[in-house]
Amino acid sequence: MRLDVITIFPEYLEPLNVSLVGKARARGQLDVRVHDLRAWTHDRHHTVDDTPYGGGPGMVMKPEPWGEALDAVLAEGPPEPVVVVPTPSGRAFTQELAEELSGRSWLIFTPARYEGIDRRVIDDYATRLDVRELSIGDYVLAGGEAPVLVMVEAIARLLPGVLGNADSHRDDSFAPGPMAGLLEGPVFTKPPEWRGRPVPEVLISGHHGKIARWRRDEALRRTSLNRPDLIESCDPAAFDKADRATLAELGWQPGPDGRFGRRSADVEE
Numbered sequence: 001m002r003l004d005v006i007t008i009f010p011e012y013l014e015p016l017n018v019s020l021v022g023k024a025r026a027r028g029q030l031d032v033r034v035h036d037l038r039a040w041t042h043d044r045h046h047t048v049d050d051t052p053y054g055g056g057p058g059m060v061m062k063p064e065p066w067g068e069a070l071d072a073v074l075a076e077g078p079p080e081p082v083v084v085v086p087t088p089s090g091r092a093f094t095q096e097l098a099e100e101l102s103g104r105s106w107l108i109f110t111p112a113r114y115e116g117i118d119r120r121v122i123d124d125y126a127t128r129l130d131v132r133e134l135s136i137g138d139y140v141l142a143g144g145e146a147p148v149l150v151m152v153e154a155i156a157r158l159l160p161g162v163l164g165n166a167d168s169h170r171d172d173s174f175a176p177g178p179m180a181g182l183l184e185g186p187v188f189t190k191p192p193e194w195r196g197r198p199v200p201e202v203l204i205s206g207h208h209g210k211i212a213r214w215r216r217d218e219a220l221r222r223t224s225l226n227r228p229d230l231i232e233s234c235d236p237a238a239f240d241k242a243d244r245a246t247l248a249e250l251g252w253q254p255g256p257d258g259r260f261g262r263r264s265a266d267v268e269e
């Protein structure tokens with residue numbers, strides 16, 4: 001997979017040399033190229049921003065350097081890139097989107113600073129390319145570089161051969177598959193007892209069926225506590241008899257449409 005990042009802070013992307021992404025680069029699974037946007041400015045001060053039309057605080061990134069930078073990068077790579085524009089006003093970047101993007105061969109990221117990029121840049125490239133405006137959460141950062149690091153790591157770990165154990169993302173929170181829609185429950189390793197706290201006995205029982213059931217109950221419990229919205233949006237067909245018993249214990253009941261909702265009196269704190 002090829003990844004291009006155009007930024008005014010190339011050094012901010014240094015962590016892409018480290019750990020899982022760094023190793024994937026070293027193995028040639030990821031071809032990451034970081035470009036300095038200021039290379040496409042033509043004035044003495046390498047200006048990339050200007051005052052906003054209509055007034056107001058803050059500055060806006062000028063369209064010309066972005067247009068030149070994107071044209072130059074686009075001229076080099078394979079066909080059909082996805083242009084990822086990090087912005088708090090974009091669609092939510094989810095595990096599902098990470099899965100989808102991990103299937104593409106070329107992603108170009110355009111992390112902005114100031115109040116963002118002149119709108120015409122996004123509108124222009126969207127007429128001929130797959131442009132995604134994506135937000136990593138409901139908060140505002142000073143720039144898009146940290147969101148790029150977040151998205152690249154989420155995408156890269158899904159590429160075949162990047163994780164040591166290909167199965168290790170199968171049971172992750174948000175992963176499709178048997179635990180789809182649920183958060184992952186707690187995990188434990190050796191020693192069997194630490195500061196008087198034993199590992200749950202079932203996990204050392206060797207009984208695979210019971211372990212799977214325990215894991216699923218813990219996933220239901222944690223999701224119910226931390227992300228009840230996920231239980232509400234789960235397809236009720238995904239819940240078996242044992243799930244339904246656990247959900248009932250946690251105060252969840254199916255409504256007339258089959259979807260699970262919570263009786264307020266039972267809400268667990």
Ligand SMILES: C[S@@+](CC[C@H](N)C(=O)[O-])C[C@H]1O[C@@H](n2cnc3c(N)ncnc32)[C@H](O)[C@@H]1O
Nearest residue numbers: 086087088112116135136140141142143144147
């Ligand atoms: C200060 S923010 C601009 C915020 C913009 N005025 C707004 O309210 O939507 C500057 C840049 O940081 C990045 N950014 C900030 N928060 C983000 C988030 N939650 N998700 C993705 N990118 C974000 C984007 O690249 C954005 O253009």
